[in-house]
Amino acid sequence: MADAIPFPAYPTRRQWLASAAATTALMPLALRAQAPAWPSKPLRIVVGFPAGTSPDLLARAIADPMARLLGQPVIVENRVGASGVLGADVLAKATDEHSFGVVGNAALTSAPLLNPRLPYRVQDLAPITVIGSSPxxxxxxxxxxxxxxxxxxxxxxxxxxxxxxxxxxxxxxxxxxxxxxxxxxxxxxxxxxxxxxxxxxxxxxxxxxxxxxxxxxxxxxxxxxxxxxxxxxxxxxxxxxxxxxxxxxxxGVAALNVEIWNAVMAPASLPKARRDVLAKAAVAVIRSDDLRHKLFQQGWRAEGTTPEALTQRIREDTALYREIIAARHITVDG
CATH class of the missing domain: 3.40.190.10 (Periplasmic binding protein-like II)
Known part of the structure; x- marks a missing residue:
C-alpha cells in the first residue's frame, strides 16, 4: 500500500497570531528600508536677498521641482542683510541637516577678500552646483x-x-x-x-x-x-x-572672462552622502527643459555643474578678483 500523502500541519490559532504580530512588527522596518533615508522633513532654502531679486527668483524656480524629487516640501526663507552676507552666514551655521541655500558669486569670491571680518568662512559652505550664469x-x-x-x-x-x-x-x-x-x-x-x-x-x-x-x-x-x-x-x-x-x-578689447552666477550651497557640516542626494536632485532640475526655459526668460544660462566644477570656479574667480582688488587698490569699509 502506498504511503499516505501527509497533509500540511496547519498552525494553531496561537501560532498564527504570533506570526502575524511578528510580520506586523517588521513591516515598518521594511517600508523604511525602501524609502529614502533623507530628507526626513521639509527642507529650507536660505536666500540672502529680498523677494523678487535674482537669487530669490532662482530659489523659487527650483523649489517645487526639487520637492517633487526629494519627497519633502522645499520652503524659501529670505534672510536679508549686508548684500547677501547675512544669508550666507545663516546657511554656514545651520545644523538642522535640512538647509541649503542659493548664494551669489560675490559672497563666495570677492566679499571675503574685501572684508576679512565676515562672520562666516567660505570653507564653511559646501559647493553643490551652479544654477545659472551670465556675462x-x-x-x-x-x-x-x-x-x-x-x-x-x-x-x-x-x-x-x-x-x-x-x-x-x-x-x-x-x-x-x-x-x-x-x-x-x-x-x-x-x-x-x-x-x-x-x-x-x-x-x-x-x-x-x-x-x-x-x-x-x-x-x-x-x-x-x-x-x-x-x-x-x-x-x-x-x-x-x-x-x-x-x-x-x-x-578691439579683450574679453573679461568673468561672469556672474548663483549657486546651490550647503553647510559644510551636512554629511557628504546627503550633499550627494541634494546635488543629484538639483542638477536634474536645473538641466530640465522647463527650468532651462525659465532661467533663460530671467536672463540666465542654466548650468547644473558638478560640485567639483563649482569648487574650481570659486577658486578661479577668487584669484581674478584678488588680482583686480590689488591692482586697482580697492577697499571698502567694514
Missing part, C-alpha cells in the same frame, strides 16, 4: 552718440576722467568688473556707486553718468526700450542671452 552687458547713456562699440571705446578713452561709470556699490561685482574693463580698454572713467541697478539706470537715462556694466537680465529690457544703449557683452563671443549684442573683442 554682463556694457551699457551707455543714450545721450552719447557712437557708431560702433569701437567708436564708443575711442570716445571713452579720449574723455579720460571726464566720464563716469555707475556701479551697484563699492566692492560689488559691477564695480570690480568695470575696473577690469577699464584696465583692459585703457579707460579712466570715475566710479560713482549707487544703491542698486534701478538707480544706476535712472542716472544713465538722466545723463548723470556715462556707462555701466550690468547683468543682462537687468539691462537688456532697458536697451530694447531705447532708454539706454547697449555697447557689448563682456564675453569672448556672442551670448544666447543677448545675441544682438556684439562681444568685447569686436570692439
Amino acid at each position: 554682463l552687458l556694457i551699457v551707455a547713456s543714450s545721450r552719447i552718440a557712437f557708431d560702433s562699440p569701437a567708436d564708443f571705446f575711442k570716445q571713452a578713452r579720449a574723455a579720460g576722467d571726464r566720464w563716469s561709470y555707475g556701479s551697484l556699490g563699492v566692492g560689488s561685482g559691477s564695480h570690480l568688473i568695470t575696473e577690469l574693463l577699464k584696465a583692459n580698454a585703457g579707460l579712466q572713467a570715475v566710479h560713482v556707486p549707487f544703491n542698486g541697478a534701478p538707480a544706476v539706470i535712472n542716472a544713465m537715462i538722466g545723463g548723470d553718468i556715462h556707462l555701466a556694466v550690468l547683468p543682462i537680465g537687468t539691462a537688456l529690457a532697458q536697451v530694447q526700450a531705447g532708454r539706454i544703449r547697449g555697447v557689448a557683452v563682456t564675453s569672448a563671443s556672442r551670448s544666447i542671452l543677448a545675441p544682438e549684442m556684439p562681444p568685447l573683442p569686436d570692439a
